[in-house]
Structure formats: structure tokens, C-alpha cells
Amino acid sequence: MSLAFILDAPPFLTGLYGLLIGAAPYMGLGCFVAAAVSFRSGGGANFEIGGGFTNWIFWGMVFLALPSIPLFLKAAGIPWQPPGSSSVSQAYLSGLLNLVQYFTNNYLVSHLVPVVAAALVLKALLDSAEGNTPIPSLVSALLVLSVQALWTMANSWNLSSDQYGVADGLMNLVNWAGSNVCPAVGALCVIGAVVNFVRGKPWGHLAITSIAMMCFSGIWLLVKSWG
DSSP: OOHHHHHTOOHHHHHHHHHHHHHHHHHHHHHHHHHHHHHHHTTTOTTSTTSHHHHHHHHHHHHHHGGGHHHHHHHTTOOOOOOOGGGGGSHHHHHHHHHHHHIIIIIIIIIIHHHHHHHHHHHHHHHHHTTSOOHHHHHHHHHHHTHHHHHHHHHHSOTTSSTTHHHHHHHHHHHHIIIIIHHHHHHHHHHHHHHHHHHTSOOHHHHHHHHHHHTHHHHHHHHHHHO
């Protein structure tokens, strides 16, 4: 397939391209919500390669990166000119994109996410009543509730500013998680350590984890300095 054919593609194909590119960030947001929920079911191997949490994070990154791929190709010297914003000019394609935006903003983030977080908090209470640690469910609830803030930040990052916009945005995400989510997780680990100490169960690993979580930003800077 030649480049000229791609540029002169039928209106339906260019419209479909515009629909996919326009919906990609919202699909990425859905993947991050699924990652936050799957964190609870990951047990002790949440970050194991091939686990549900890692898979959803990976696909979320892929969808966020799609709009910037043409910029990367152009920076690499490939004369690729994607269809403009008029690609979604047909009424039915434009309607589909508006439906995706409406579902994400007004249903998924505003209504469904708080319900899922509340269910995870309830699960944490039930875990505690059974004598199990409530931390995985509480951390998953925090991640789910953080999706709204993550979505607001992602919209302000202007990820398509250059070919590395998505990578810079993801680095901002890491910094944000280190300064906002990790301290909250560290506090939960302190509570878990106290509960385990009272119950006569091992608590030292939770205490060490809480210190590490609160020092995440410093540990990251230390690791970067080694490179």
C-alpha cells in the first residue's frame, strides 16, 4: 500500500482513522481504571510481568501514545501526513466519538469509579474481619479514586506537543504517584503494621514498606543518579 493511497483514502477510512485517534485517550483511561481494579486481584505479584495490572497499564500507555505516532514518524524523516480534524466529519462517526467522550466523562469517571472504590473499601473491611490484611483492597481503592485526578492531569499535559509528549507525560505520572499516592500507601502500611503487631503477626515488612513508600521520590532520584 503506497503512501499516496493512504493520503487519498476514502472518506469512510479517514473518518474511521479520526474516530480511533480521537477515542484512543479515553480508551487509555478505561485501561487505567481496569488496572486499578485488577491491582486487588494480583495478590503478592501485582507487578509480575504478564499480570493483569501490568497488562492494563501497558495497553493504557499504547492508547495514550497513538495520537503522537504521526509526530514521531515525521521527526524520524518519514513524510507521513495524517488526516486532519475533518476526518470525523461524517455524522455517524462524529456521533460515535461524542458517545465515547460522554460515556467516559459522565458515566465511567463520575459515577462508576466511585462505586467501584466503595466496593473495594467494603472488601477491605471484610478482609480485616476475616483476619486478612486490608491493604491490597485499600490501595486498589486509592488507585481507582485517583483516576479522576489522573484524567484531569493527562488533559493538561498536551501529550501531542512533540514526538516525546507521551513519554514526558508518563514521567509526570510517575512523579505524581510518588508525591501523592505513595505517601498514602505508606500511611496504610503503618496502620497495617500496628494491627499485625497487636495480633502478634509479622509486622516488620510492612514497617519497611511504609518507609520505602514515603521515600519513593528520593529512591527514584538515587536510582537515576546511578545511570
